[in-house]
Amino acid sequence: MDFRFTEEEKAFRKEVRDFIQEVLQEVLPSDWQGVDPGPEEEAREEVYQLAVEIWRKLAAKGWIGLGWPKEYGGQEDLAKDWILKEELIYRGVPGMDMAVVQGDLILQFGTEEQKRRFIPPIARGEVKYAIGMSEPNVGSELFALQLRAVEEADCFVLNGQKTWTSGFQHADWCVLYARTDPNAPKKSLGISVFLIDPKSPGITMRQITQMTGLGAFYEVFYDNVRVPKENLLGEKNGGRAIAMYAFGIERSYGLVVLHNARRYFEQLVQYCKETYTNGQPLAKDPVIRNRLAEIAIEIEVGRNLGDRLNWMTSQKILTVLPSCQIKVHGANVAQRVASLGMQILGPYGQLDEKSKWAKLGGRMKHTYLSSVALSLAGGTSEISRNIIAGRVGLGLPS
Amino acid sequence: MDLAFSEEQEMLCKSARDFLANKCPKTLVREMEEDEQGYPPELWKEMAELGWLGLPFPEKYEGGGFSFLDLIVLLEEMGRACLPGPFLSTVVLGGLPILEWGREEQKQYFLPKICKGEAILTLALTEPSARYDAASIRTSATPEGDDYLISGTKLFVPDAHIADWIICVTRTAETANPEEGITLFLVDAKSPGISTFVLRTIAGDKQCELTLEKVRVPRGNILGQLGQGWEMVKRMMEWAALAKSAEMVGGDQQVMEMTVNYAKERIQFDRPIGSFQIIQHYLADMSIDVDSARVSLYKAAWMLSEGFPCTKEISVIKGWISEAYRRVAAQAHQIHGAIGFTKDHDLELYFRRAKAGELFFGDADFHREVVAQQLGL
Numbered sequence: 001m002d003f004r005f006t007e008e009e010k011a012f013r014k015e016v017r018d019f020i021q022e023v024l025q026e027v028l029p030s031d032w033q034g035v036d037p038g039p040e041e042e043a044r045e046e047v048y049q050l051a052v053e054i055w056r057k058l059a060a061k062g063w064i065g066l067g068w069p070k071e072y073g074g075q076e077d078l079a080k081d082w083i084l085k086e087e088l089i090y091r092g093v094p095g096m097d098m099a100v101v102q103g104d105l106i107l108q109f110g111t112e113e114q115k116r117r118f119i120p121p122i123a124r125g126e127v128k129y130a131i132g133m134s135e136p137n138v139g140s141e142l143f144a145l146q147l148r149a150v151e152e153a154d155c156f157v158l159n160g161q162k163t164w165t166s167g168f169q170h171a172d173w174c175v176l177y178a179r180t181d182p183n184a185p186k187k188s189l190g191i192s193v194f195l196i197d198p199k200s201p202g203i204t205m206r207q208i209t210q211m212t213g214l215g216a217f218y219e220v221f222y223d224n225v226r227v228p229k230e231n232l233l234g235e236k237n238g239g240r241a242i243a244m245y246a247f248g249i250e251r252s253y254g255l256v257v258l259h260n261a262r263r264y265f266e267q268l269v270q271y272c273k274e275t276y277t278n279g280q281p282l283a284k285d286p287v288i289r290n291r292l293a294e295i296a297i298e299i300e301v302g303r304n305l306g307d308r309l310n311w312m313t314s315q316k317i318l319t320v321l322p323s324c325q326i327k328v329h330g331a332n333v334a335q336r337v338a339s340l341g342m343q344i345l346g347p348y349g350q351l352d353e354k355s356k357w358a359k360l361g362g363r364m365k366h367t368y369l370s371s372v373a374l375s376l377a378g379g380t381s382e383i384s385r386n387i388i389a390g391r392v393g394l395g396l397p398s
Numbered sequence: 399m400d401l402a403f404s405e406e407q408e409m410l411c412k413s414a415r416d417f418l419a420n421k422c423p424k425t426l427v428r429e430m431e432e433d434e435q436g437y438p439p440e441l442w443k444e445m446a447e448l449g450w451l452g453l454p455f456p457e458k459y460e461g462g463g464f465s466f467l468d469l470i471v472l473l474e475e476m477g478r479a480c481l482p483g484p485f486l487s488t489v490v491l492g493g494l495p496i497l498e499w500g501r502e503e504q505k506q507y508f509l510p511k512i513c514k515g516e517a518i519l520t521l522a523l524t525e526p527s528a529r530y531d532a533a534s535i536r537t538s539a540t541p542e543g544d545d546y547l548i549s550g551t552k553l554f555v556p557d558a559h560i561a562d563w564i565i566c567v568t569r570t571a572e573t574a575n576p577e578e579g580i581t582l583f584l585v586d587a588k589s590p591g592i593s594t595f596v597l598r599t600i601a602g603d604k605q606c607e608l609t610l611e612k613v614r615v616p617r618g619n620i621l622g623q624l625g626q627g628w629e630m631v632k633r634m635m636e637w638a639a640l641a642k643s644a645e646m647v648g649g650d651q652q653v654m655e656m657t658v659n660y661a662k663e664r665i666q667f668d669r670p671i672g673s674f675q676i677i678q679h680y681l682a683d684m685s686i687d688v689d690s691a692r693v694s695l696y697k698a699a700w701m702l703s704e705g706f707p708c709t710k711e712i713s714v715i716k717g718w719i720s721e722a723y724r725r726v727a728a729q730a731h732q733i734h735g736a737i738g739f740t741k742d743h744d745l746e747l748y749f750r751r752a753k754a755g756e757l758f759f760g761d762a763d764f765h766r767e768v769v770a771q772q773l774g775l
Contacts, residue, residue, distance in 0.1 A: 001407075001467060002400045003700050079399075269773055283775040293717070293766035296773055300714045301690040308693045311401040325686045388685055389678030394658050396672040396681065 003307060005079075012080050016087045019061065023093055027053055033361040034092015034263050036370060037256060039216030041094035042167035054095030058084075059125025065100055068107060072115065073123040082252060082310055090259045099129040102175050104249050109193075109234035109242050118173070118195065130171035130198065132220065133243075134164040140383050142177070142243060143188040147222060149178035156180070156194065156232070158202075158225040168205055168218040171198050181237050191239030195231045202226070212369045251319050253378040254326030255306045261334035262299055264367050267360050268292070268341045282344065291340055298333045302326065321393045324384040331375035338368040401696070407471050414472050417448065418479035424744050430482035431602025435560055437483030446515025451489060455497055459509035465703040466637075470644040470695065477645030477755075478652040480747050482603070484518045484557035490641040491556070492519025492565060495582070495634050499622040504584065508563070520561040521638075522552040522585075522608050523631065530635060530760055532628050533576035537610065539568035539583060541617075546570075548583065548613045558606035559594045561587045566610070571625055580627035584619040585610075601754035636709060639716040639759040640698055646755040647688075647695045650723045653748045654688045657681065657730040664735075671733070680729050687722035694718060710772040717765030720756040727752040 005013070024032060027050055035041050041051045058064055066081035068074025081100075088096050103122045106114055121127045138145045147160030158178060168174065176194045184190030198205075202225035207215040234242050269292060272282040282288050309322040341364040342349040353362030375381040389396045403411060421441055430436050445451055454469045455461025469489070476485060493512045496504055511517035527534040537550025548568055558564060564585045571579030585592070591613040594606045622630050658681060661672030671677050694715045701708035727749040731738045738745040756762065 001403065001696060001700050003697055005399060269775065272775065283770075289770035289775050290763060290766050292773065292775060293769040294762075296769050297714050297717050297766065300711075301694045301718050304693040304697050305686075305690045307399065307697070308401055308689075311399050314399070315402075321685075322689070324682075325689060328682070329686050329690065382679070385679040385682035386675070388682035389672075394678075394681055394685060396658065396661060396678050397670050398673060 009079055009083060013083050013087065016084050019057075020087060020091050020093055023054055023057065024091075027057075028093070031361070032092070033267070033363050035094055036092070036260055036367070037089050037094070037096050039166050039210075039373075040212075040214060040366075040370065042170060043214035043216035047094055048170065051094035054093065055125045057125075058095060059123065064123050064125055065103055065119075068103065068119075068123075072107060072119045078313055079310065082255075085252065085256065086259050089256055090263055092260070092263050099127060101246070101249055102129040102131070102173070105175065105193075105242060105246055106195075106233065108245055113230070114195075114233070121172075127172040128167060128170045130165050130168045130174040132162040132165050132174050132176035132196075135161060136163050140380055143186075143191065143240070145177055145179060145191065147176075147178045148182070149180045149192060149194065149227070151180065151229075151236070155226045155228050156192075158194075158196070158222040158227060160222050162220045162222070163208070163217070165205075165218045165220050166216055168198055168220055169207070174198050174220075175233070177239055177243065180239075184237065188240040190237055191243070192236050193233040193239045193242045194227050195233055196225070196227050200225050200227070210370075210373070212366060214370075247379065248320065248323075250378055251309065251313070251323035252306075254323065254328070254330035255302075255309065257330035257334050257374050258299065258302045258306065258326065261330070261337045261367075261371075264334075264341060264363065265292075265295060265299060265337045267363070268337070268344065271360055272344065288344060295333065295336055295340060298329075298336065302329050302333055305329065318392065321388060324379075324387045324393070327379060327384045328375075328381045328388075331371075331381055334367070334371045334374050338364065338371045342368050401693070403471065407468060410468060411471050411475060413448075414450075414475035415478070418475055418481060422479045422481050424480070424747065427480045427482060427747060434596070436557070436596075436602075436604040437560065442483060443515050445485070446513065449513075451485070451515050452509075452513030454489065455493060455509050455513055459497075459505060460513040461509065466640075467696070467699040467703040470640070470699040473641055473644035474648035474651075474695075477648030477650075477751075480649070480751060484520065484560060486638070486641050486645070487520040487557040487561070488512055488518050490637055491521035491634065492561075492563065494637055495521075495565060495621060495630060496584075498633070499582075499630055504621070508584075511562075517562045518557065518560050519563045519565065520555060520557045521634065522555045522558065522564050522566045523635075524552065524554045526551060526553050528553065530764065531576070532580060532631075535567055535569050535576070535580055537566065537568045539566075539570050539581055539615070541570075542614075544617050545614045546583065546617065546620075548585065548610045548615055550610055552606075552608040552610070554597070555594075555606045555608045557604055558587070558608045559596050559604060563587060564592075564608070565621060566615075567627060567631055577628040579625050580631065581624050582621040582627045582630060583615045584621055585613060585615050589613045589615070599754065601750045603754060635759050636712045637702075639765070640695075640702065640712050642755055642758045643691075643695055643712075643715045643719045644699070646719045646723045646752070647691050649748050649751055649755070650688050650691060650719065650726050653723075653727050653730045653745065654681075654684055656745065657684070657733050660734055677733055680733060684726045684729055687726050691715065691719045691722050710769060713760075713765035713768035713772070716760060717762045717769060720762040720765070723752040724756060 041047045065074045067078040099122045106118050135145050149156040149158050174196050176196045179190055180192040181190030202223040204221045205218040208217045209215045275282045305326050312319050345359050348359045349364050351358040449462045452461035453464045457463045496508050525534050539546040539548045564587050566583045566585045568581055570581040573579055591611040593609045597605050661677050662670050664671045698708050698711035698715045
């Protein structure tokens with residue numbers, strides 16, 4: 001047994017940290033407190049512009065798609081791919097786009113022509129991707145989706161609605177899940193996946209404002225939208241396999257959540273060291289020490305689970321079970337960090353980020369609200385528990 | 399990174415599991431809870447023959463020369479089997495400090511005896527304050543000629559009633575700093591002035607009240623340096639907490655497996671209860687507790703074996719497993735229903751051991767305080 005990173009991995013981590021230092025100095029504002037990956041950076045226009053700049057820098061480093069095959073610009077190095085993600089997310093640096101994961105799908109299911117057409121622009125940091133899965137009546141039950149795709153002579157015609165489409169306003173492409181066979185014997189057998197251009201005629205969108213006040217998600221309406229046949233990904237009616245694969249490669253989502261929470265936690269620890277009450281720092285209060293340490297332990301055991309997950313990935317061992325475990329644990333931890341943070345900040349916790357009285361940049365209020373979504377997004381904690389309990393996990397009967 | 403067992407560890411794990419499944423049935427576990435000695439001497443002898451008692455000691459002392467991580471693999475299986483007896487006391491609390499700080503002649507005297515199963519050792523640390531801090535050490539050792547006279551009361555001393563030798567933590571000097579003036583002695587358990595009284599405890603293990611009345615110990619039996627004992631005790635507490643965590647992880651894993659199996663077999667409302675979503679979700683959460691504990695155990699043990707500082711990692715696992723095992727065992731009872739609550743069912747053995755393990759060498763609050771210090775709070 002050996003928990004050490006290789007020398008090469010250590011050197012790469014240092015390179016990433018140097019890169020982040022450079023980005024913090026040259027691109028990001030001096031009072032940068034970090035943002036959450038994904039929805040938050042998409043929703044704040046000023047942050048999004050920075051994210052695009054950083055995304056290009058990552059491309060220039062050759063760091064987009066590090067896990068991909070060499071012939072498509074990758075290094076076939078999943079360990080490095082994770083190190084990069086972990087460091088960026090922990091430091092709250094924007095720019096980790098979802099396109100990489102969509103690139104994985106294209107590499108797995110696309111035709112050679114599709115790979116040559118779609119992958120290089122991702123690696124160059126030129127395109128953003130959105131994902132069209134959820135619908136108003138389709139949350140956890142993806143295979144019940146209703147958005148209809150009808151095959152015509154030269155194209156498919158789409159009609160229906162998607163929702164919770166993250167970053168659609170910026171996307172160059174959207175990986176869309178649609179129903180091509182409404183009469184299939186099982187719901188899951190009549191689904192196909194398309195690469196659609198969000199600027200296609202017939203597409204309209206409406207921003208959804210979340211309780212954080214941010215509008216990261218969109219309702220997207222498809223009204224006779226024509227998609228060329230060459231944009232079908234995989235087989236017609238073969239979307240089930242793609243969806244399952246997509247869930248599989250989301251394996252690190254729980255770790256993303258955990259490392260993002262780690263930043264908030266460390267800010268909170270710092271606050272407790274620096275904030276005095278009754279002549280002594282909050283950090284000396286036995287109750288506060290105990291609660292902070294409790295969460296520190298939860299973060300550490302989560303990181304250890306993450307080491308195990310990453311090692312299993314490197315060994316090509318099936319990771320469905322540990323990734324679901326981390327998904328549940330990560331969301332729990334993030335919510336507990338937020339809850340404890342608000343408790344420790346007391347009345348200051350409720351203040352808006354712009355208030356001159358706000359502590360920790362008002363970020364604790366943000367994460368208190370935004371972390372509610374973490375046990376929902378990317379598969380609810382309940383769905384994750386179902387998977388842990390099921391055939392690939394504990395083997396409990398259905 | 400490589401998180402797999404080595405081939406040797408795989409073999410150790412498998413042979414230990416098979417051996418204990420065969421030699422340590424739950425009938426024996428229950429019998430030993432009531433037994434005055436609390437361990438079966440024949441089994442102890444067999445464990446010595448298997449090389450278990452000498453596992454972490456160098457070959458020149460007739461040990462196996464294995465690492466702490468290897469020892470953890472074995473302890474995990476012992477926890478899984480609820481193995482009774484003085485293994486942890488002898489090997490971890492007694493043998494390892496002698497290996498680390500003993501003079502060569504002390505090592506040559508004690509370690510081969512431990513390896514061969516000829517000497518049972520333990521550590522007498524806590525006193526009636528029941529706290530793991532230096533200020534609580536009131537047992538005194540006062541010089542008289544070439545000897546010291548030790549007097550005081552030690553409480554919760556594991557296996558003292560069967561020990562041949564006891565490492566006794568004493569106070570040899572009073573200064574403003576309670577961590578100074580602490581000295582460890584190797585005390586012959588048959589010395590005049592020693593009496594032991596076995597306490598009845600929740601897990602039926604054998605913890606003792608140990609009374610020392612002017613027990614005469616030669617100066618040469620000091621372990622380590624006079625007055626420098628507390629630094630040693632701190633290290634020993636870490637080893638003990640880690641070793642106990644391994645037993646607890648093994649027990650935790652066993653409870654998990656028993657409960658998954660039960661949920662698959664137990665039929666109510668014409669279906670296995672494991673098909674009900676709420677039971678599935680209980681078990682899913684239990685699996686997170688178990689799997690996160692196991693990898694955290696290995697991380698700390700690996701660091702210790704590699705010689706890296708790991709105070710924080712040890713407190714992370716002991717702080718975590720102390721609560722995780724209790725949660726898992728309690729949830730297992732809920733899933734088993736009334737049958738698990740009976741004395742005949744194995745589950746109750748684990749529920750009681752989960753609590754005892756939690757209390758041994760620092761509960762979750764104790765270790766959270768260590769983590770808080772490590773965070774610089």
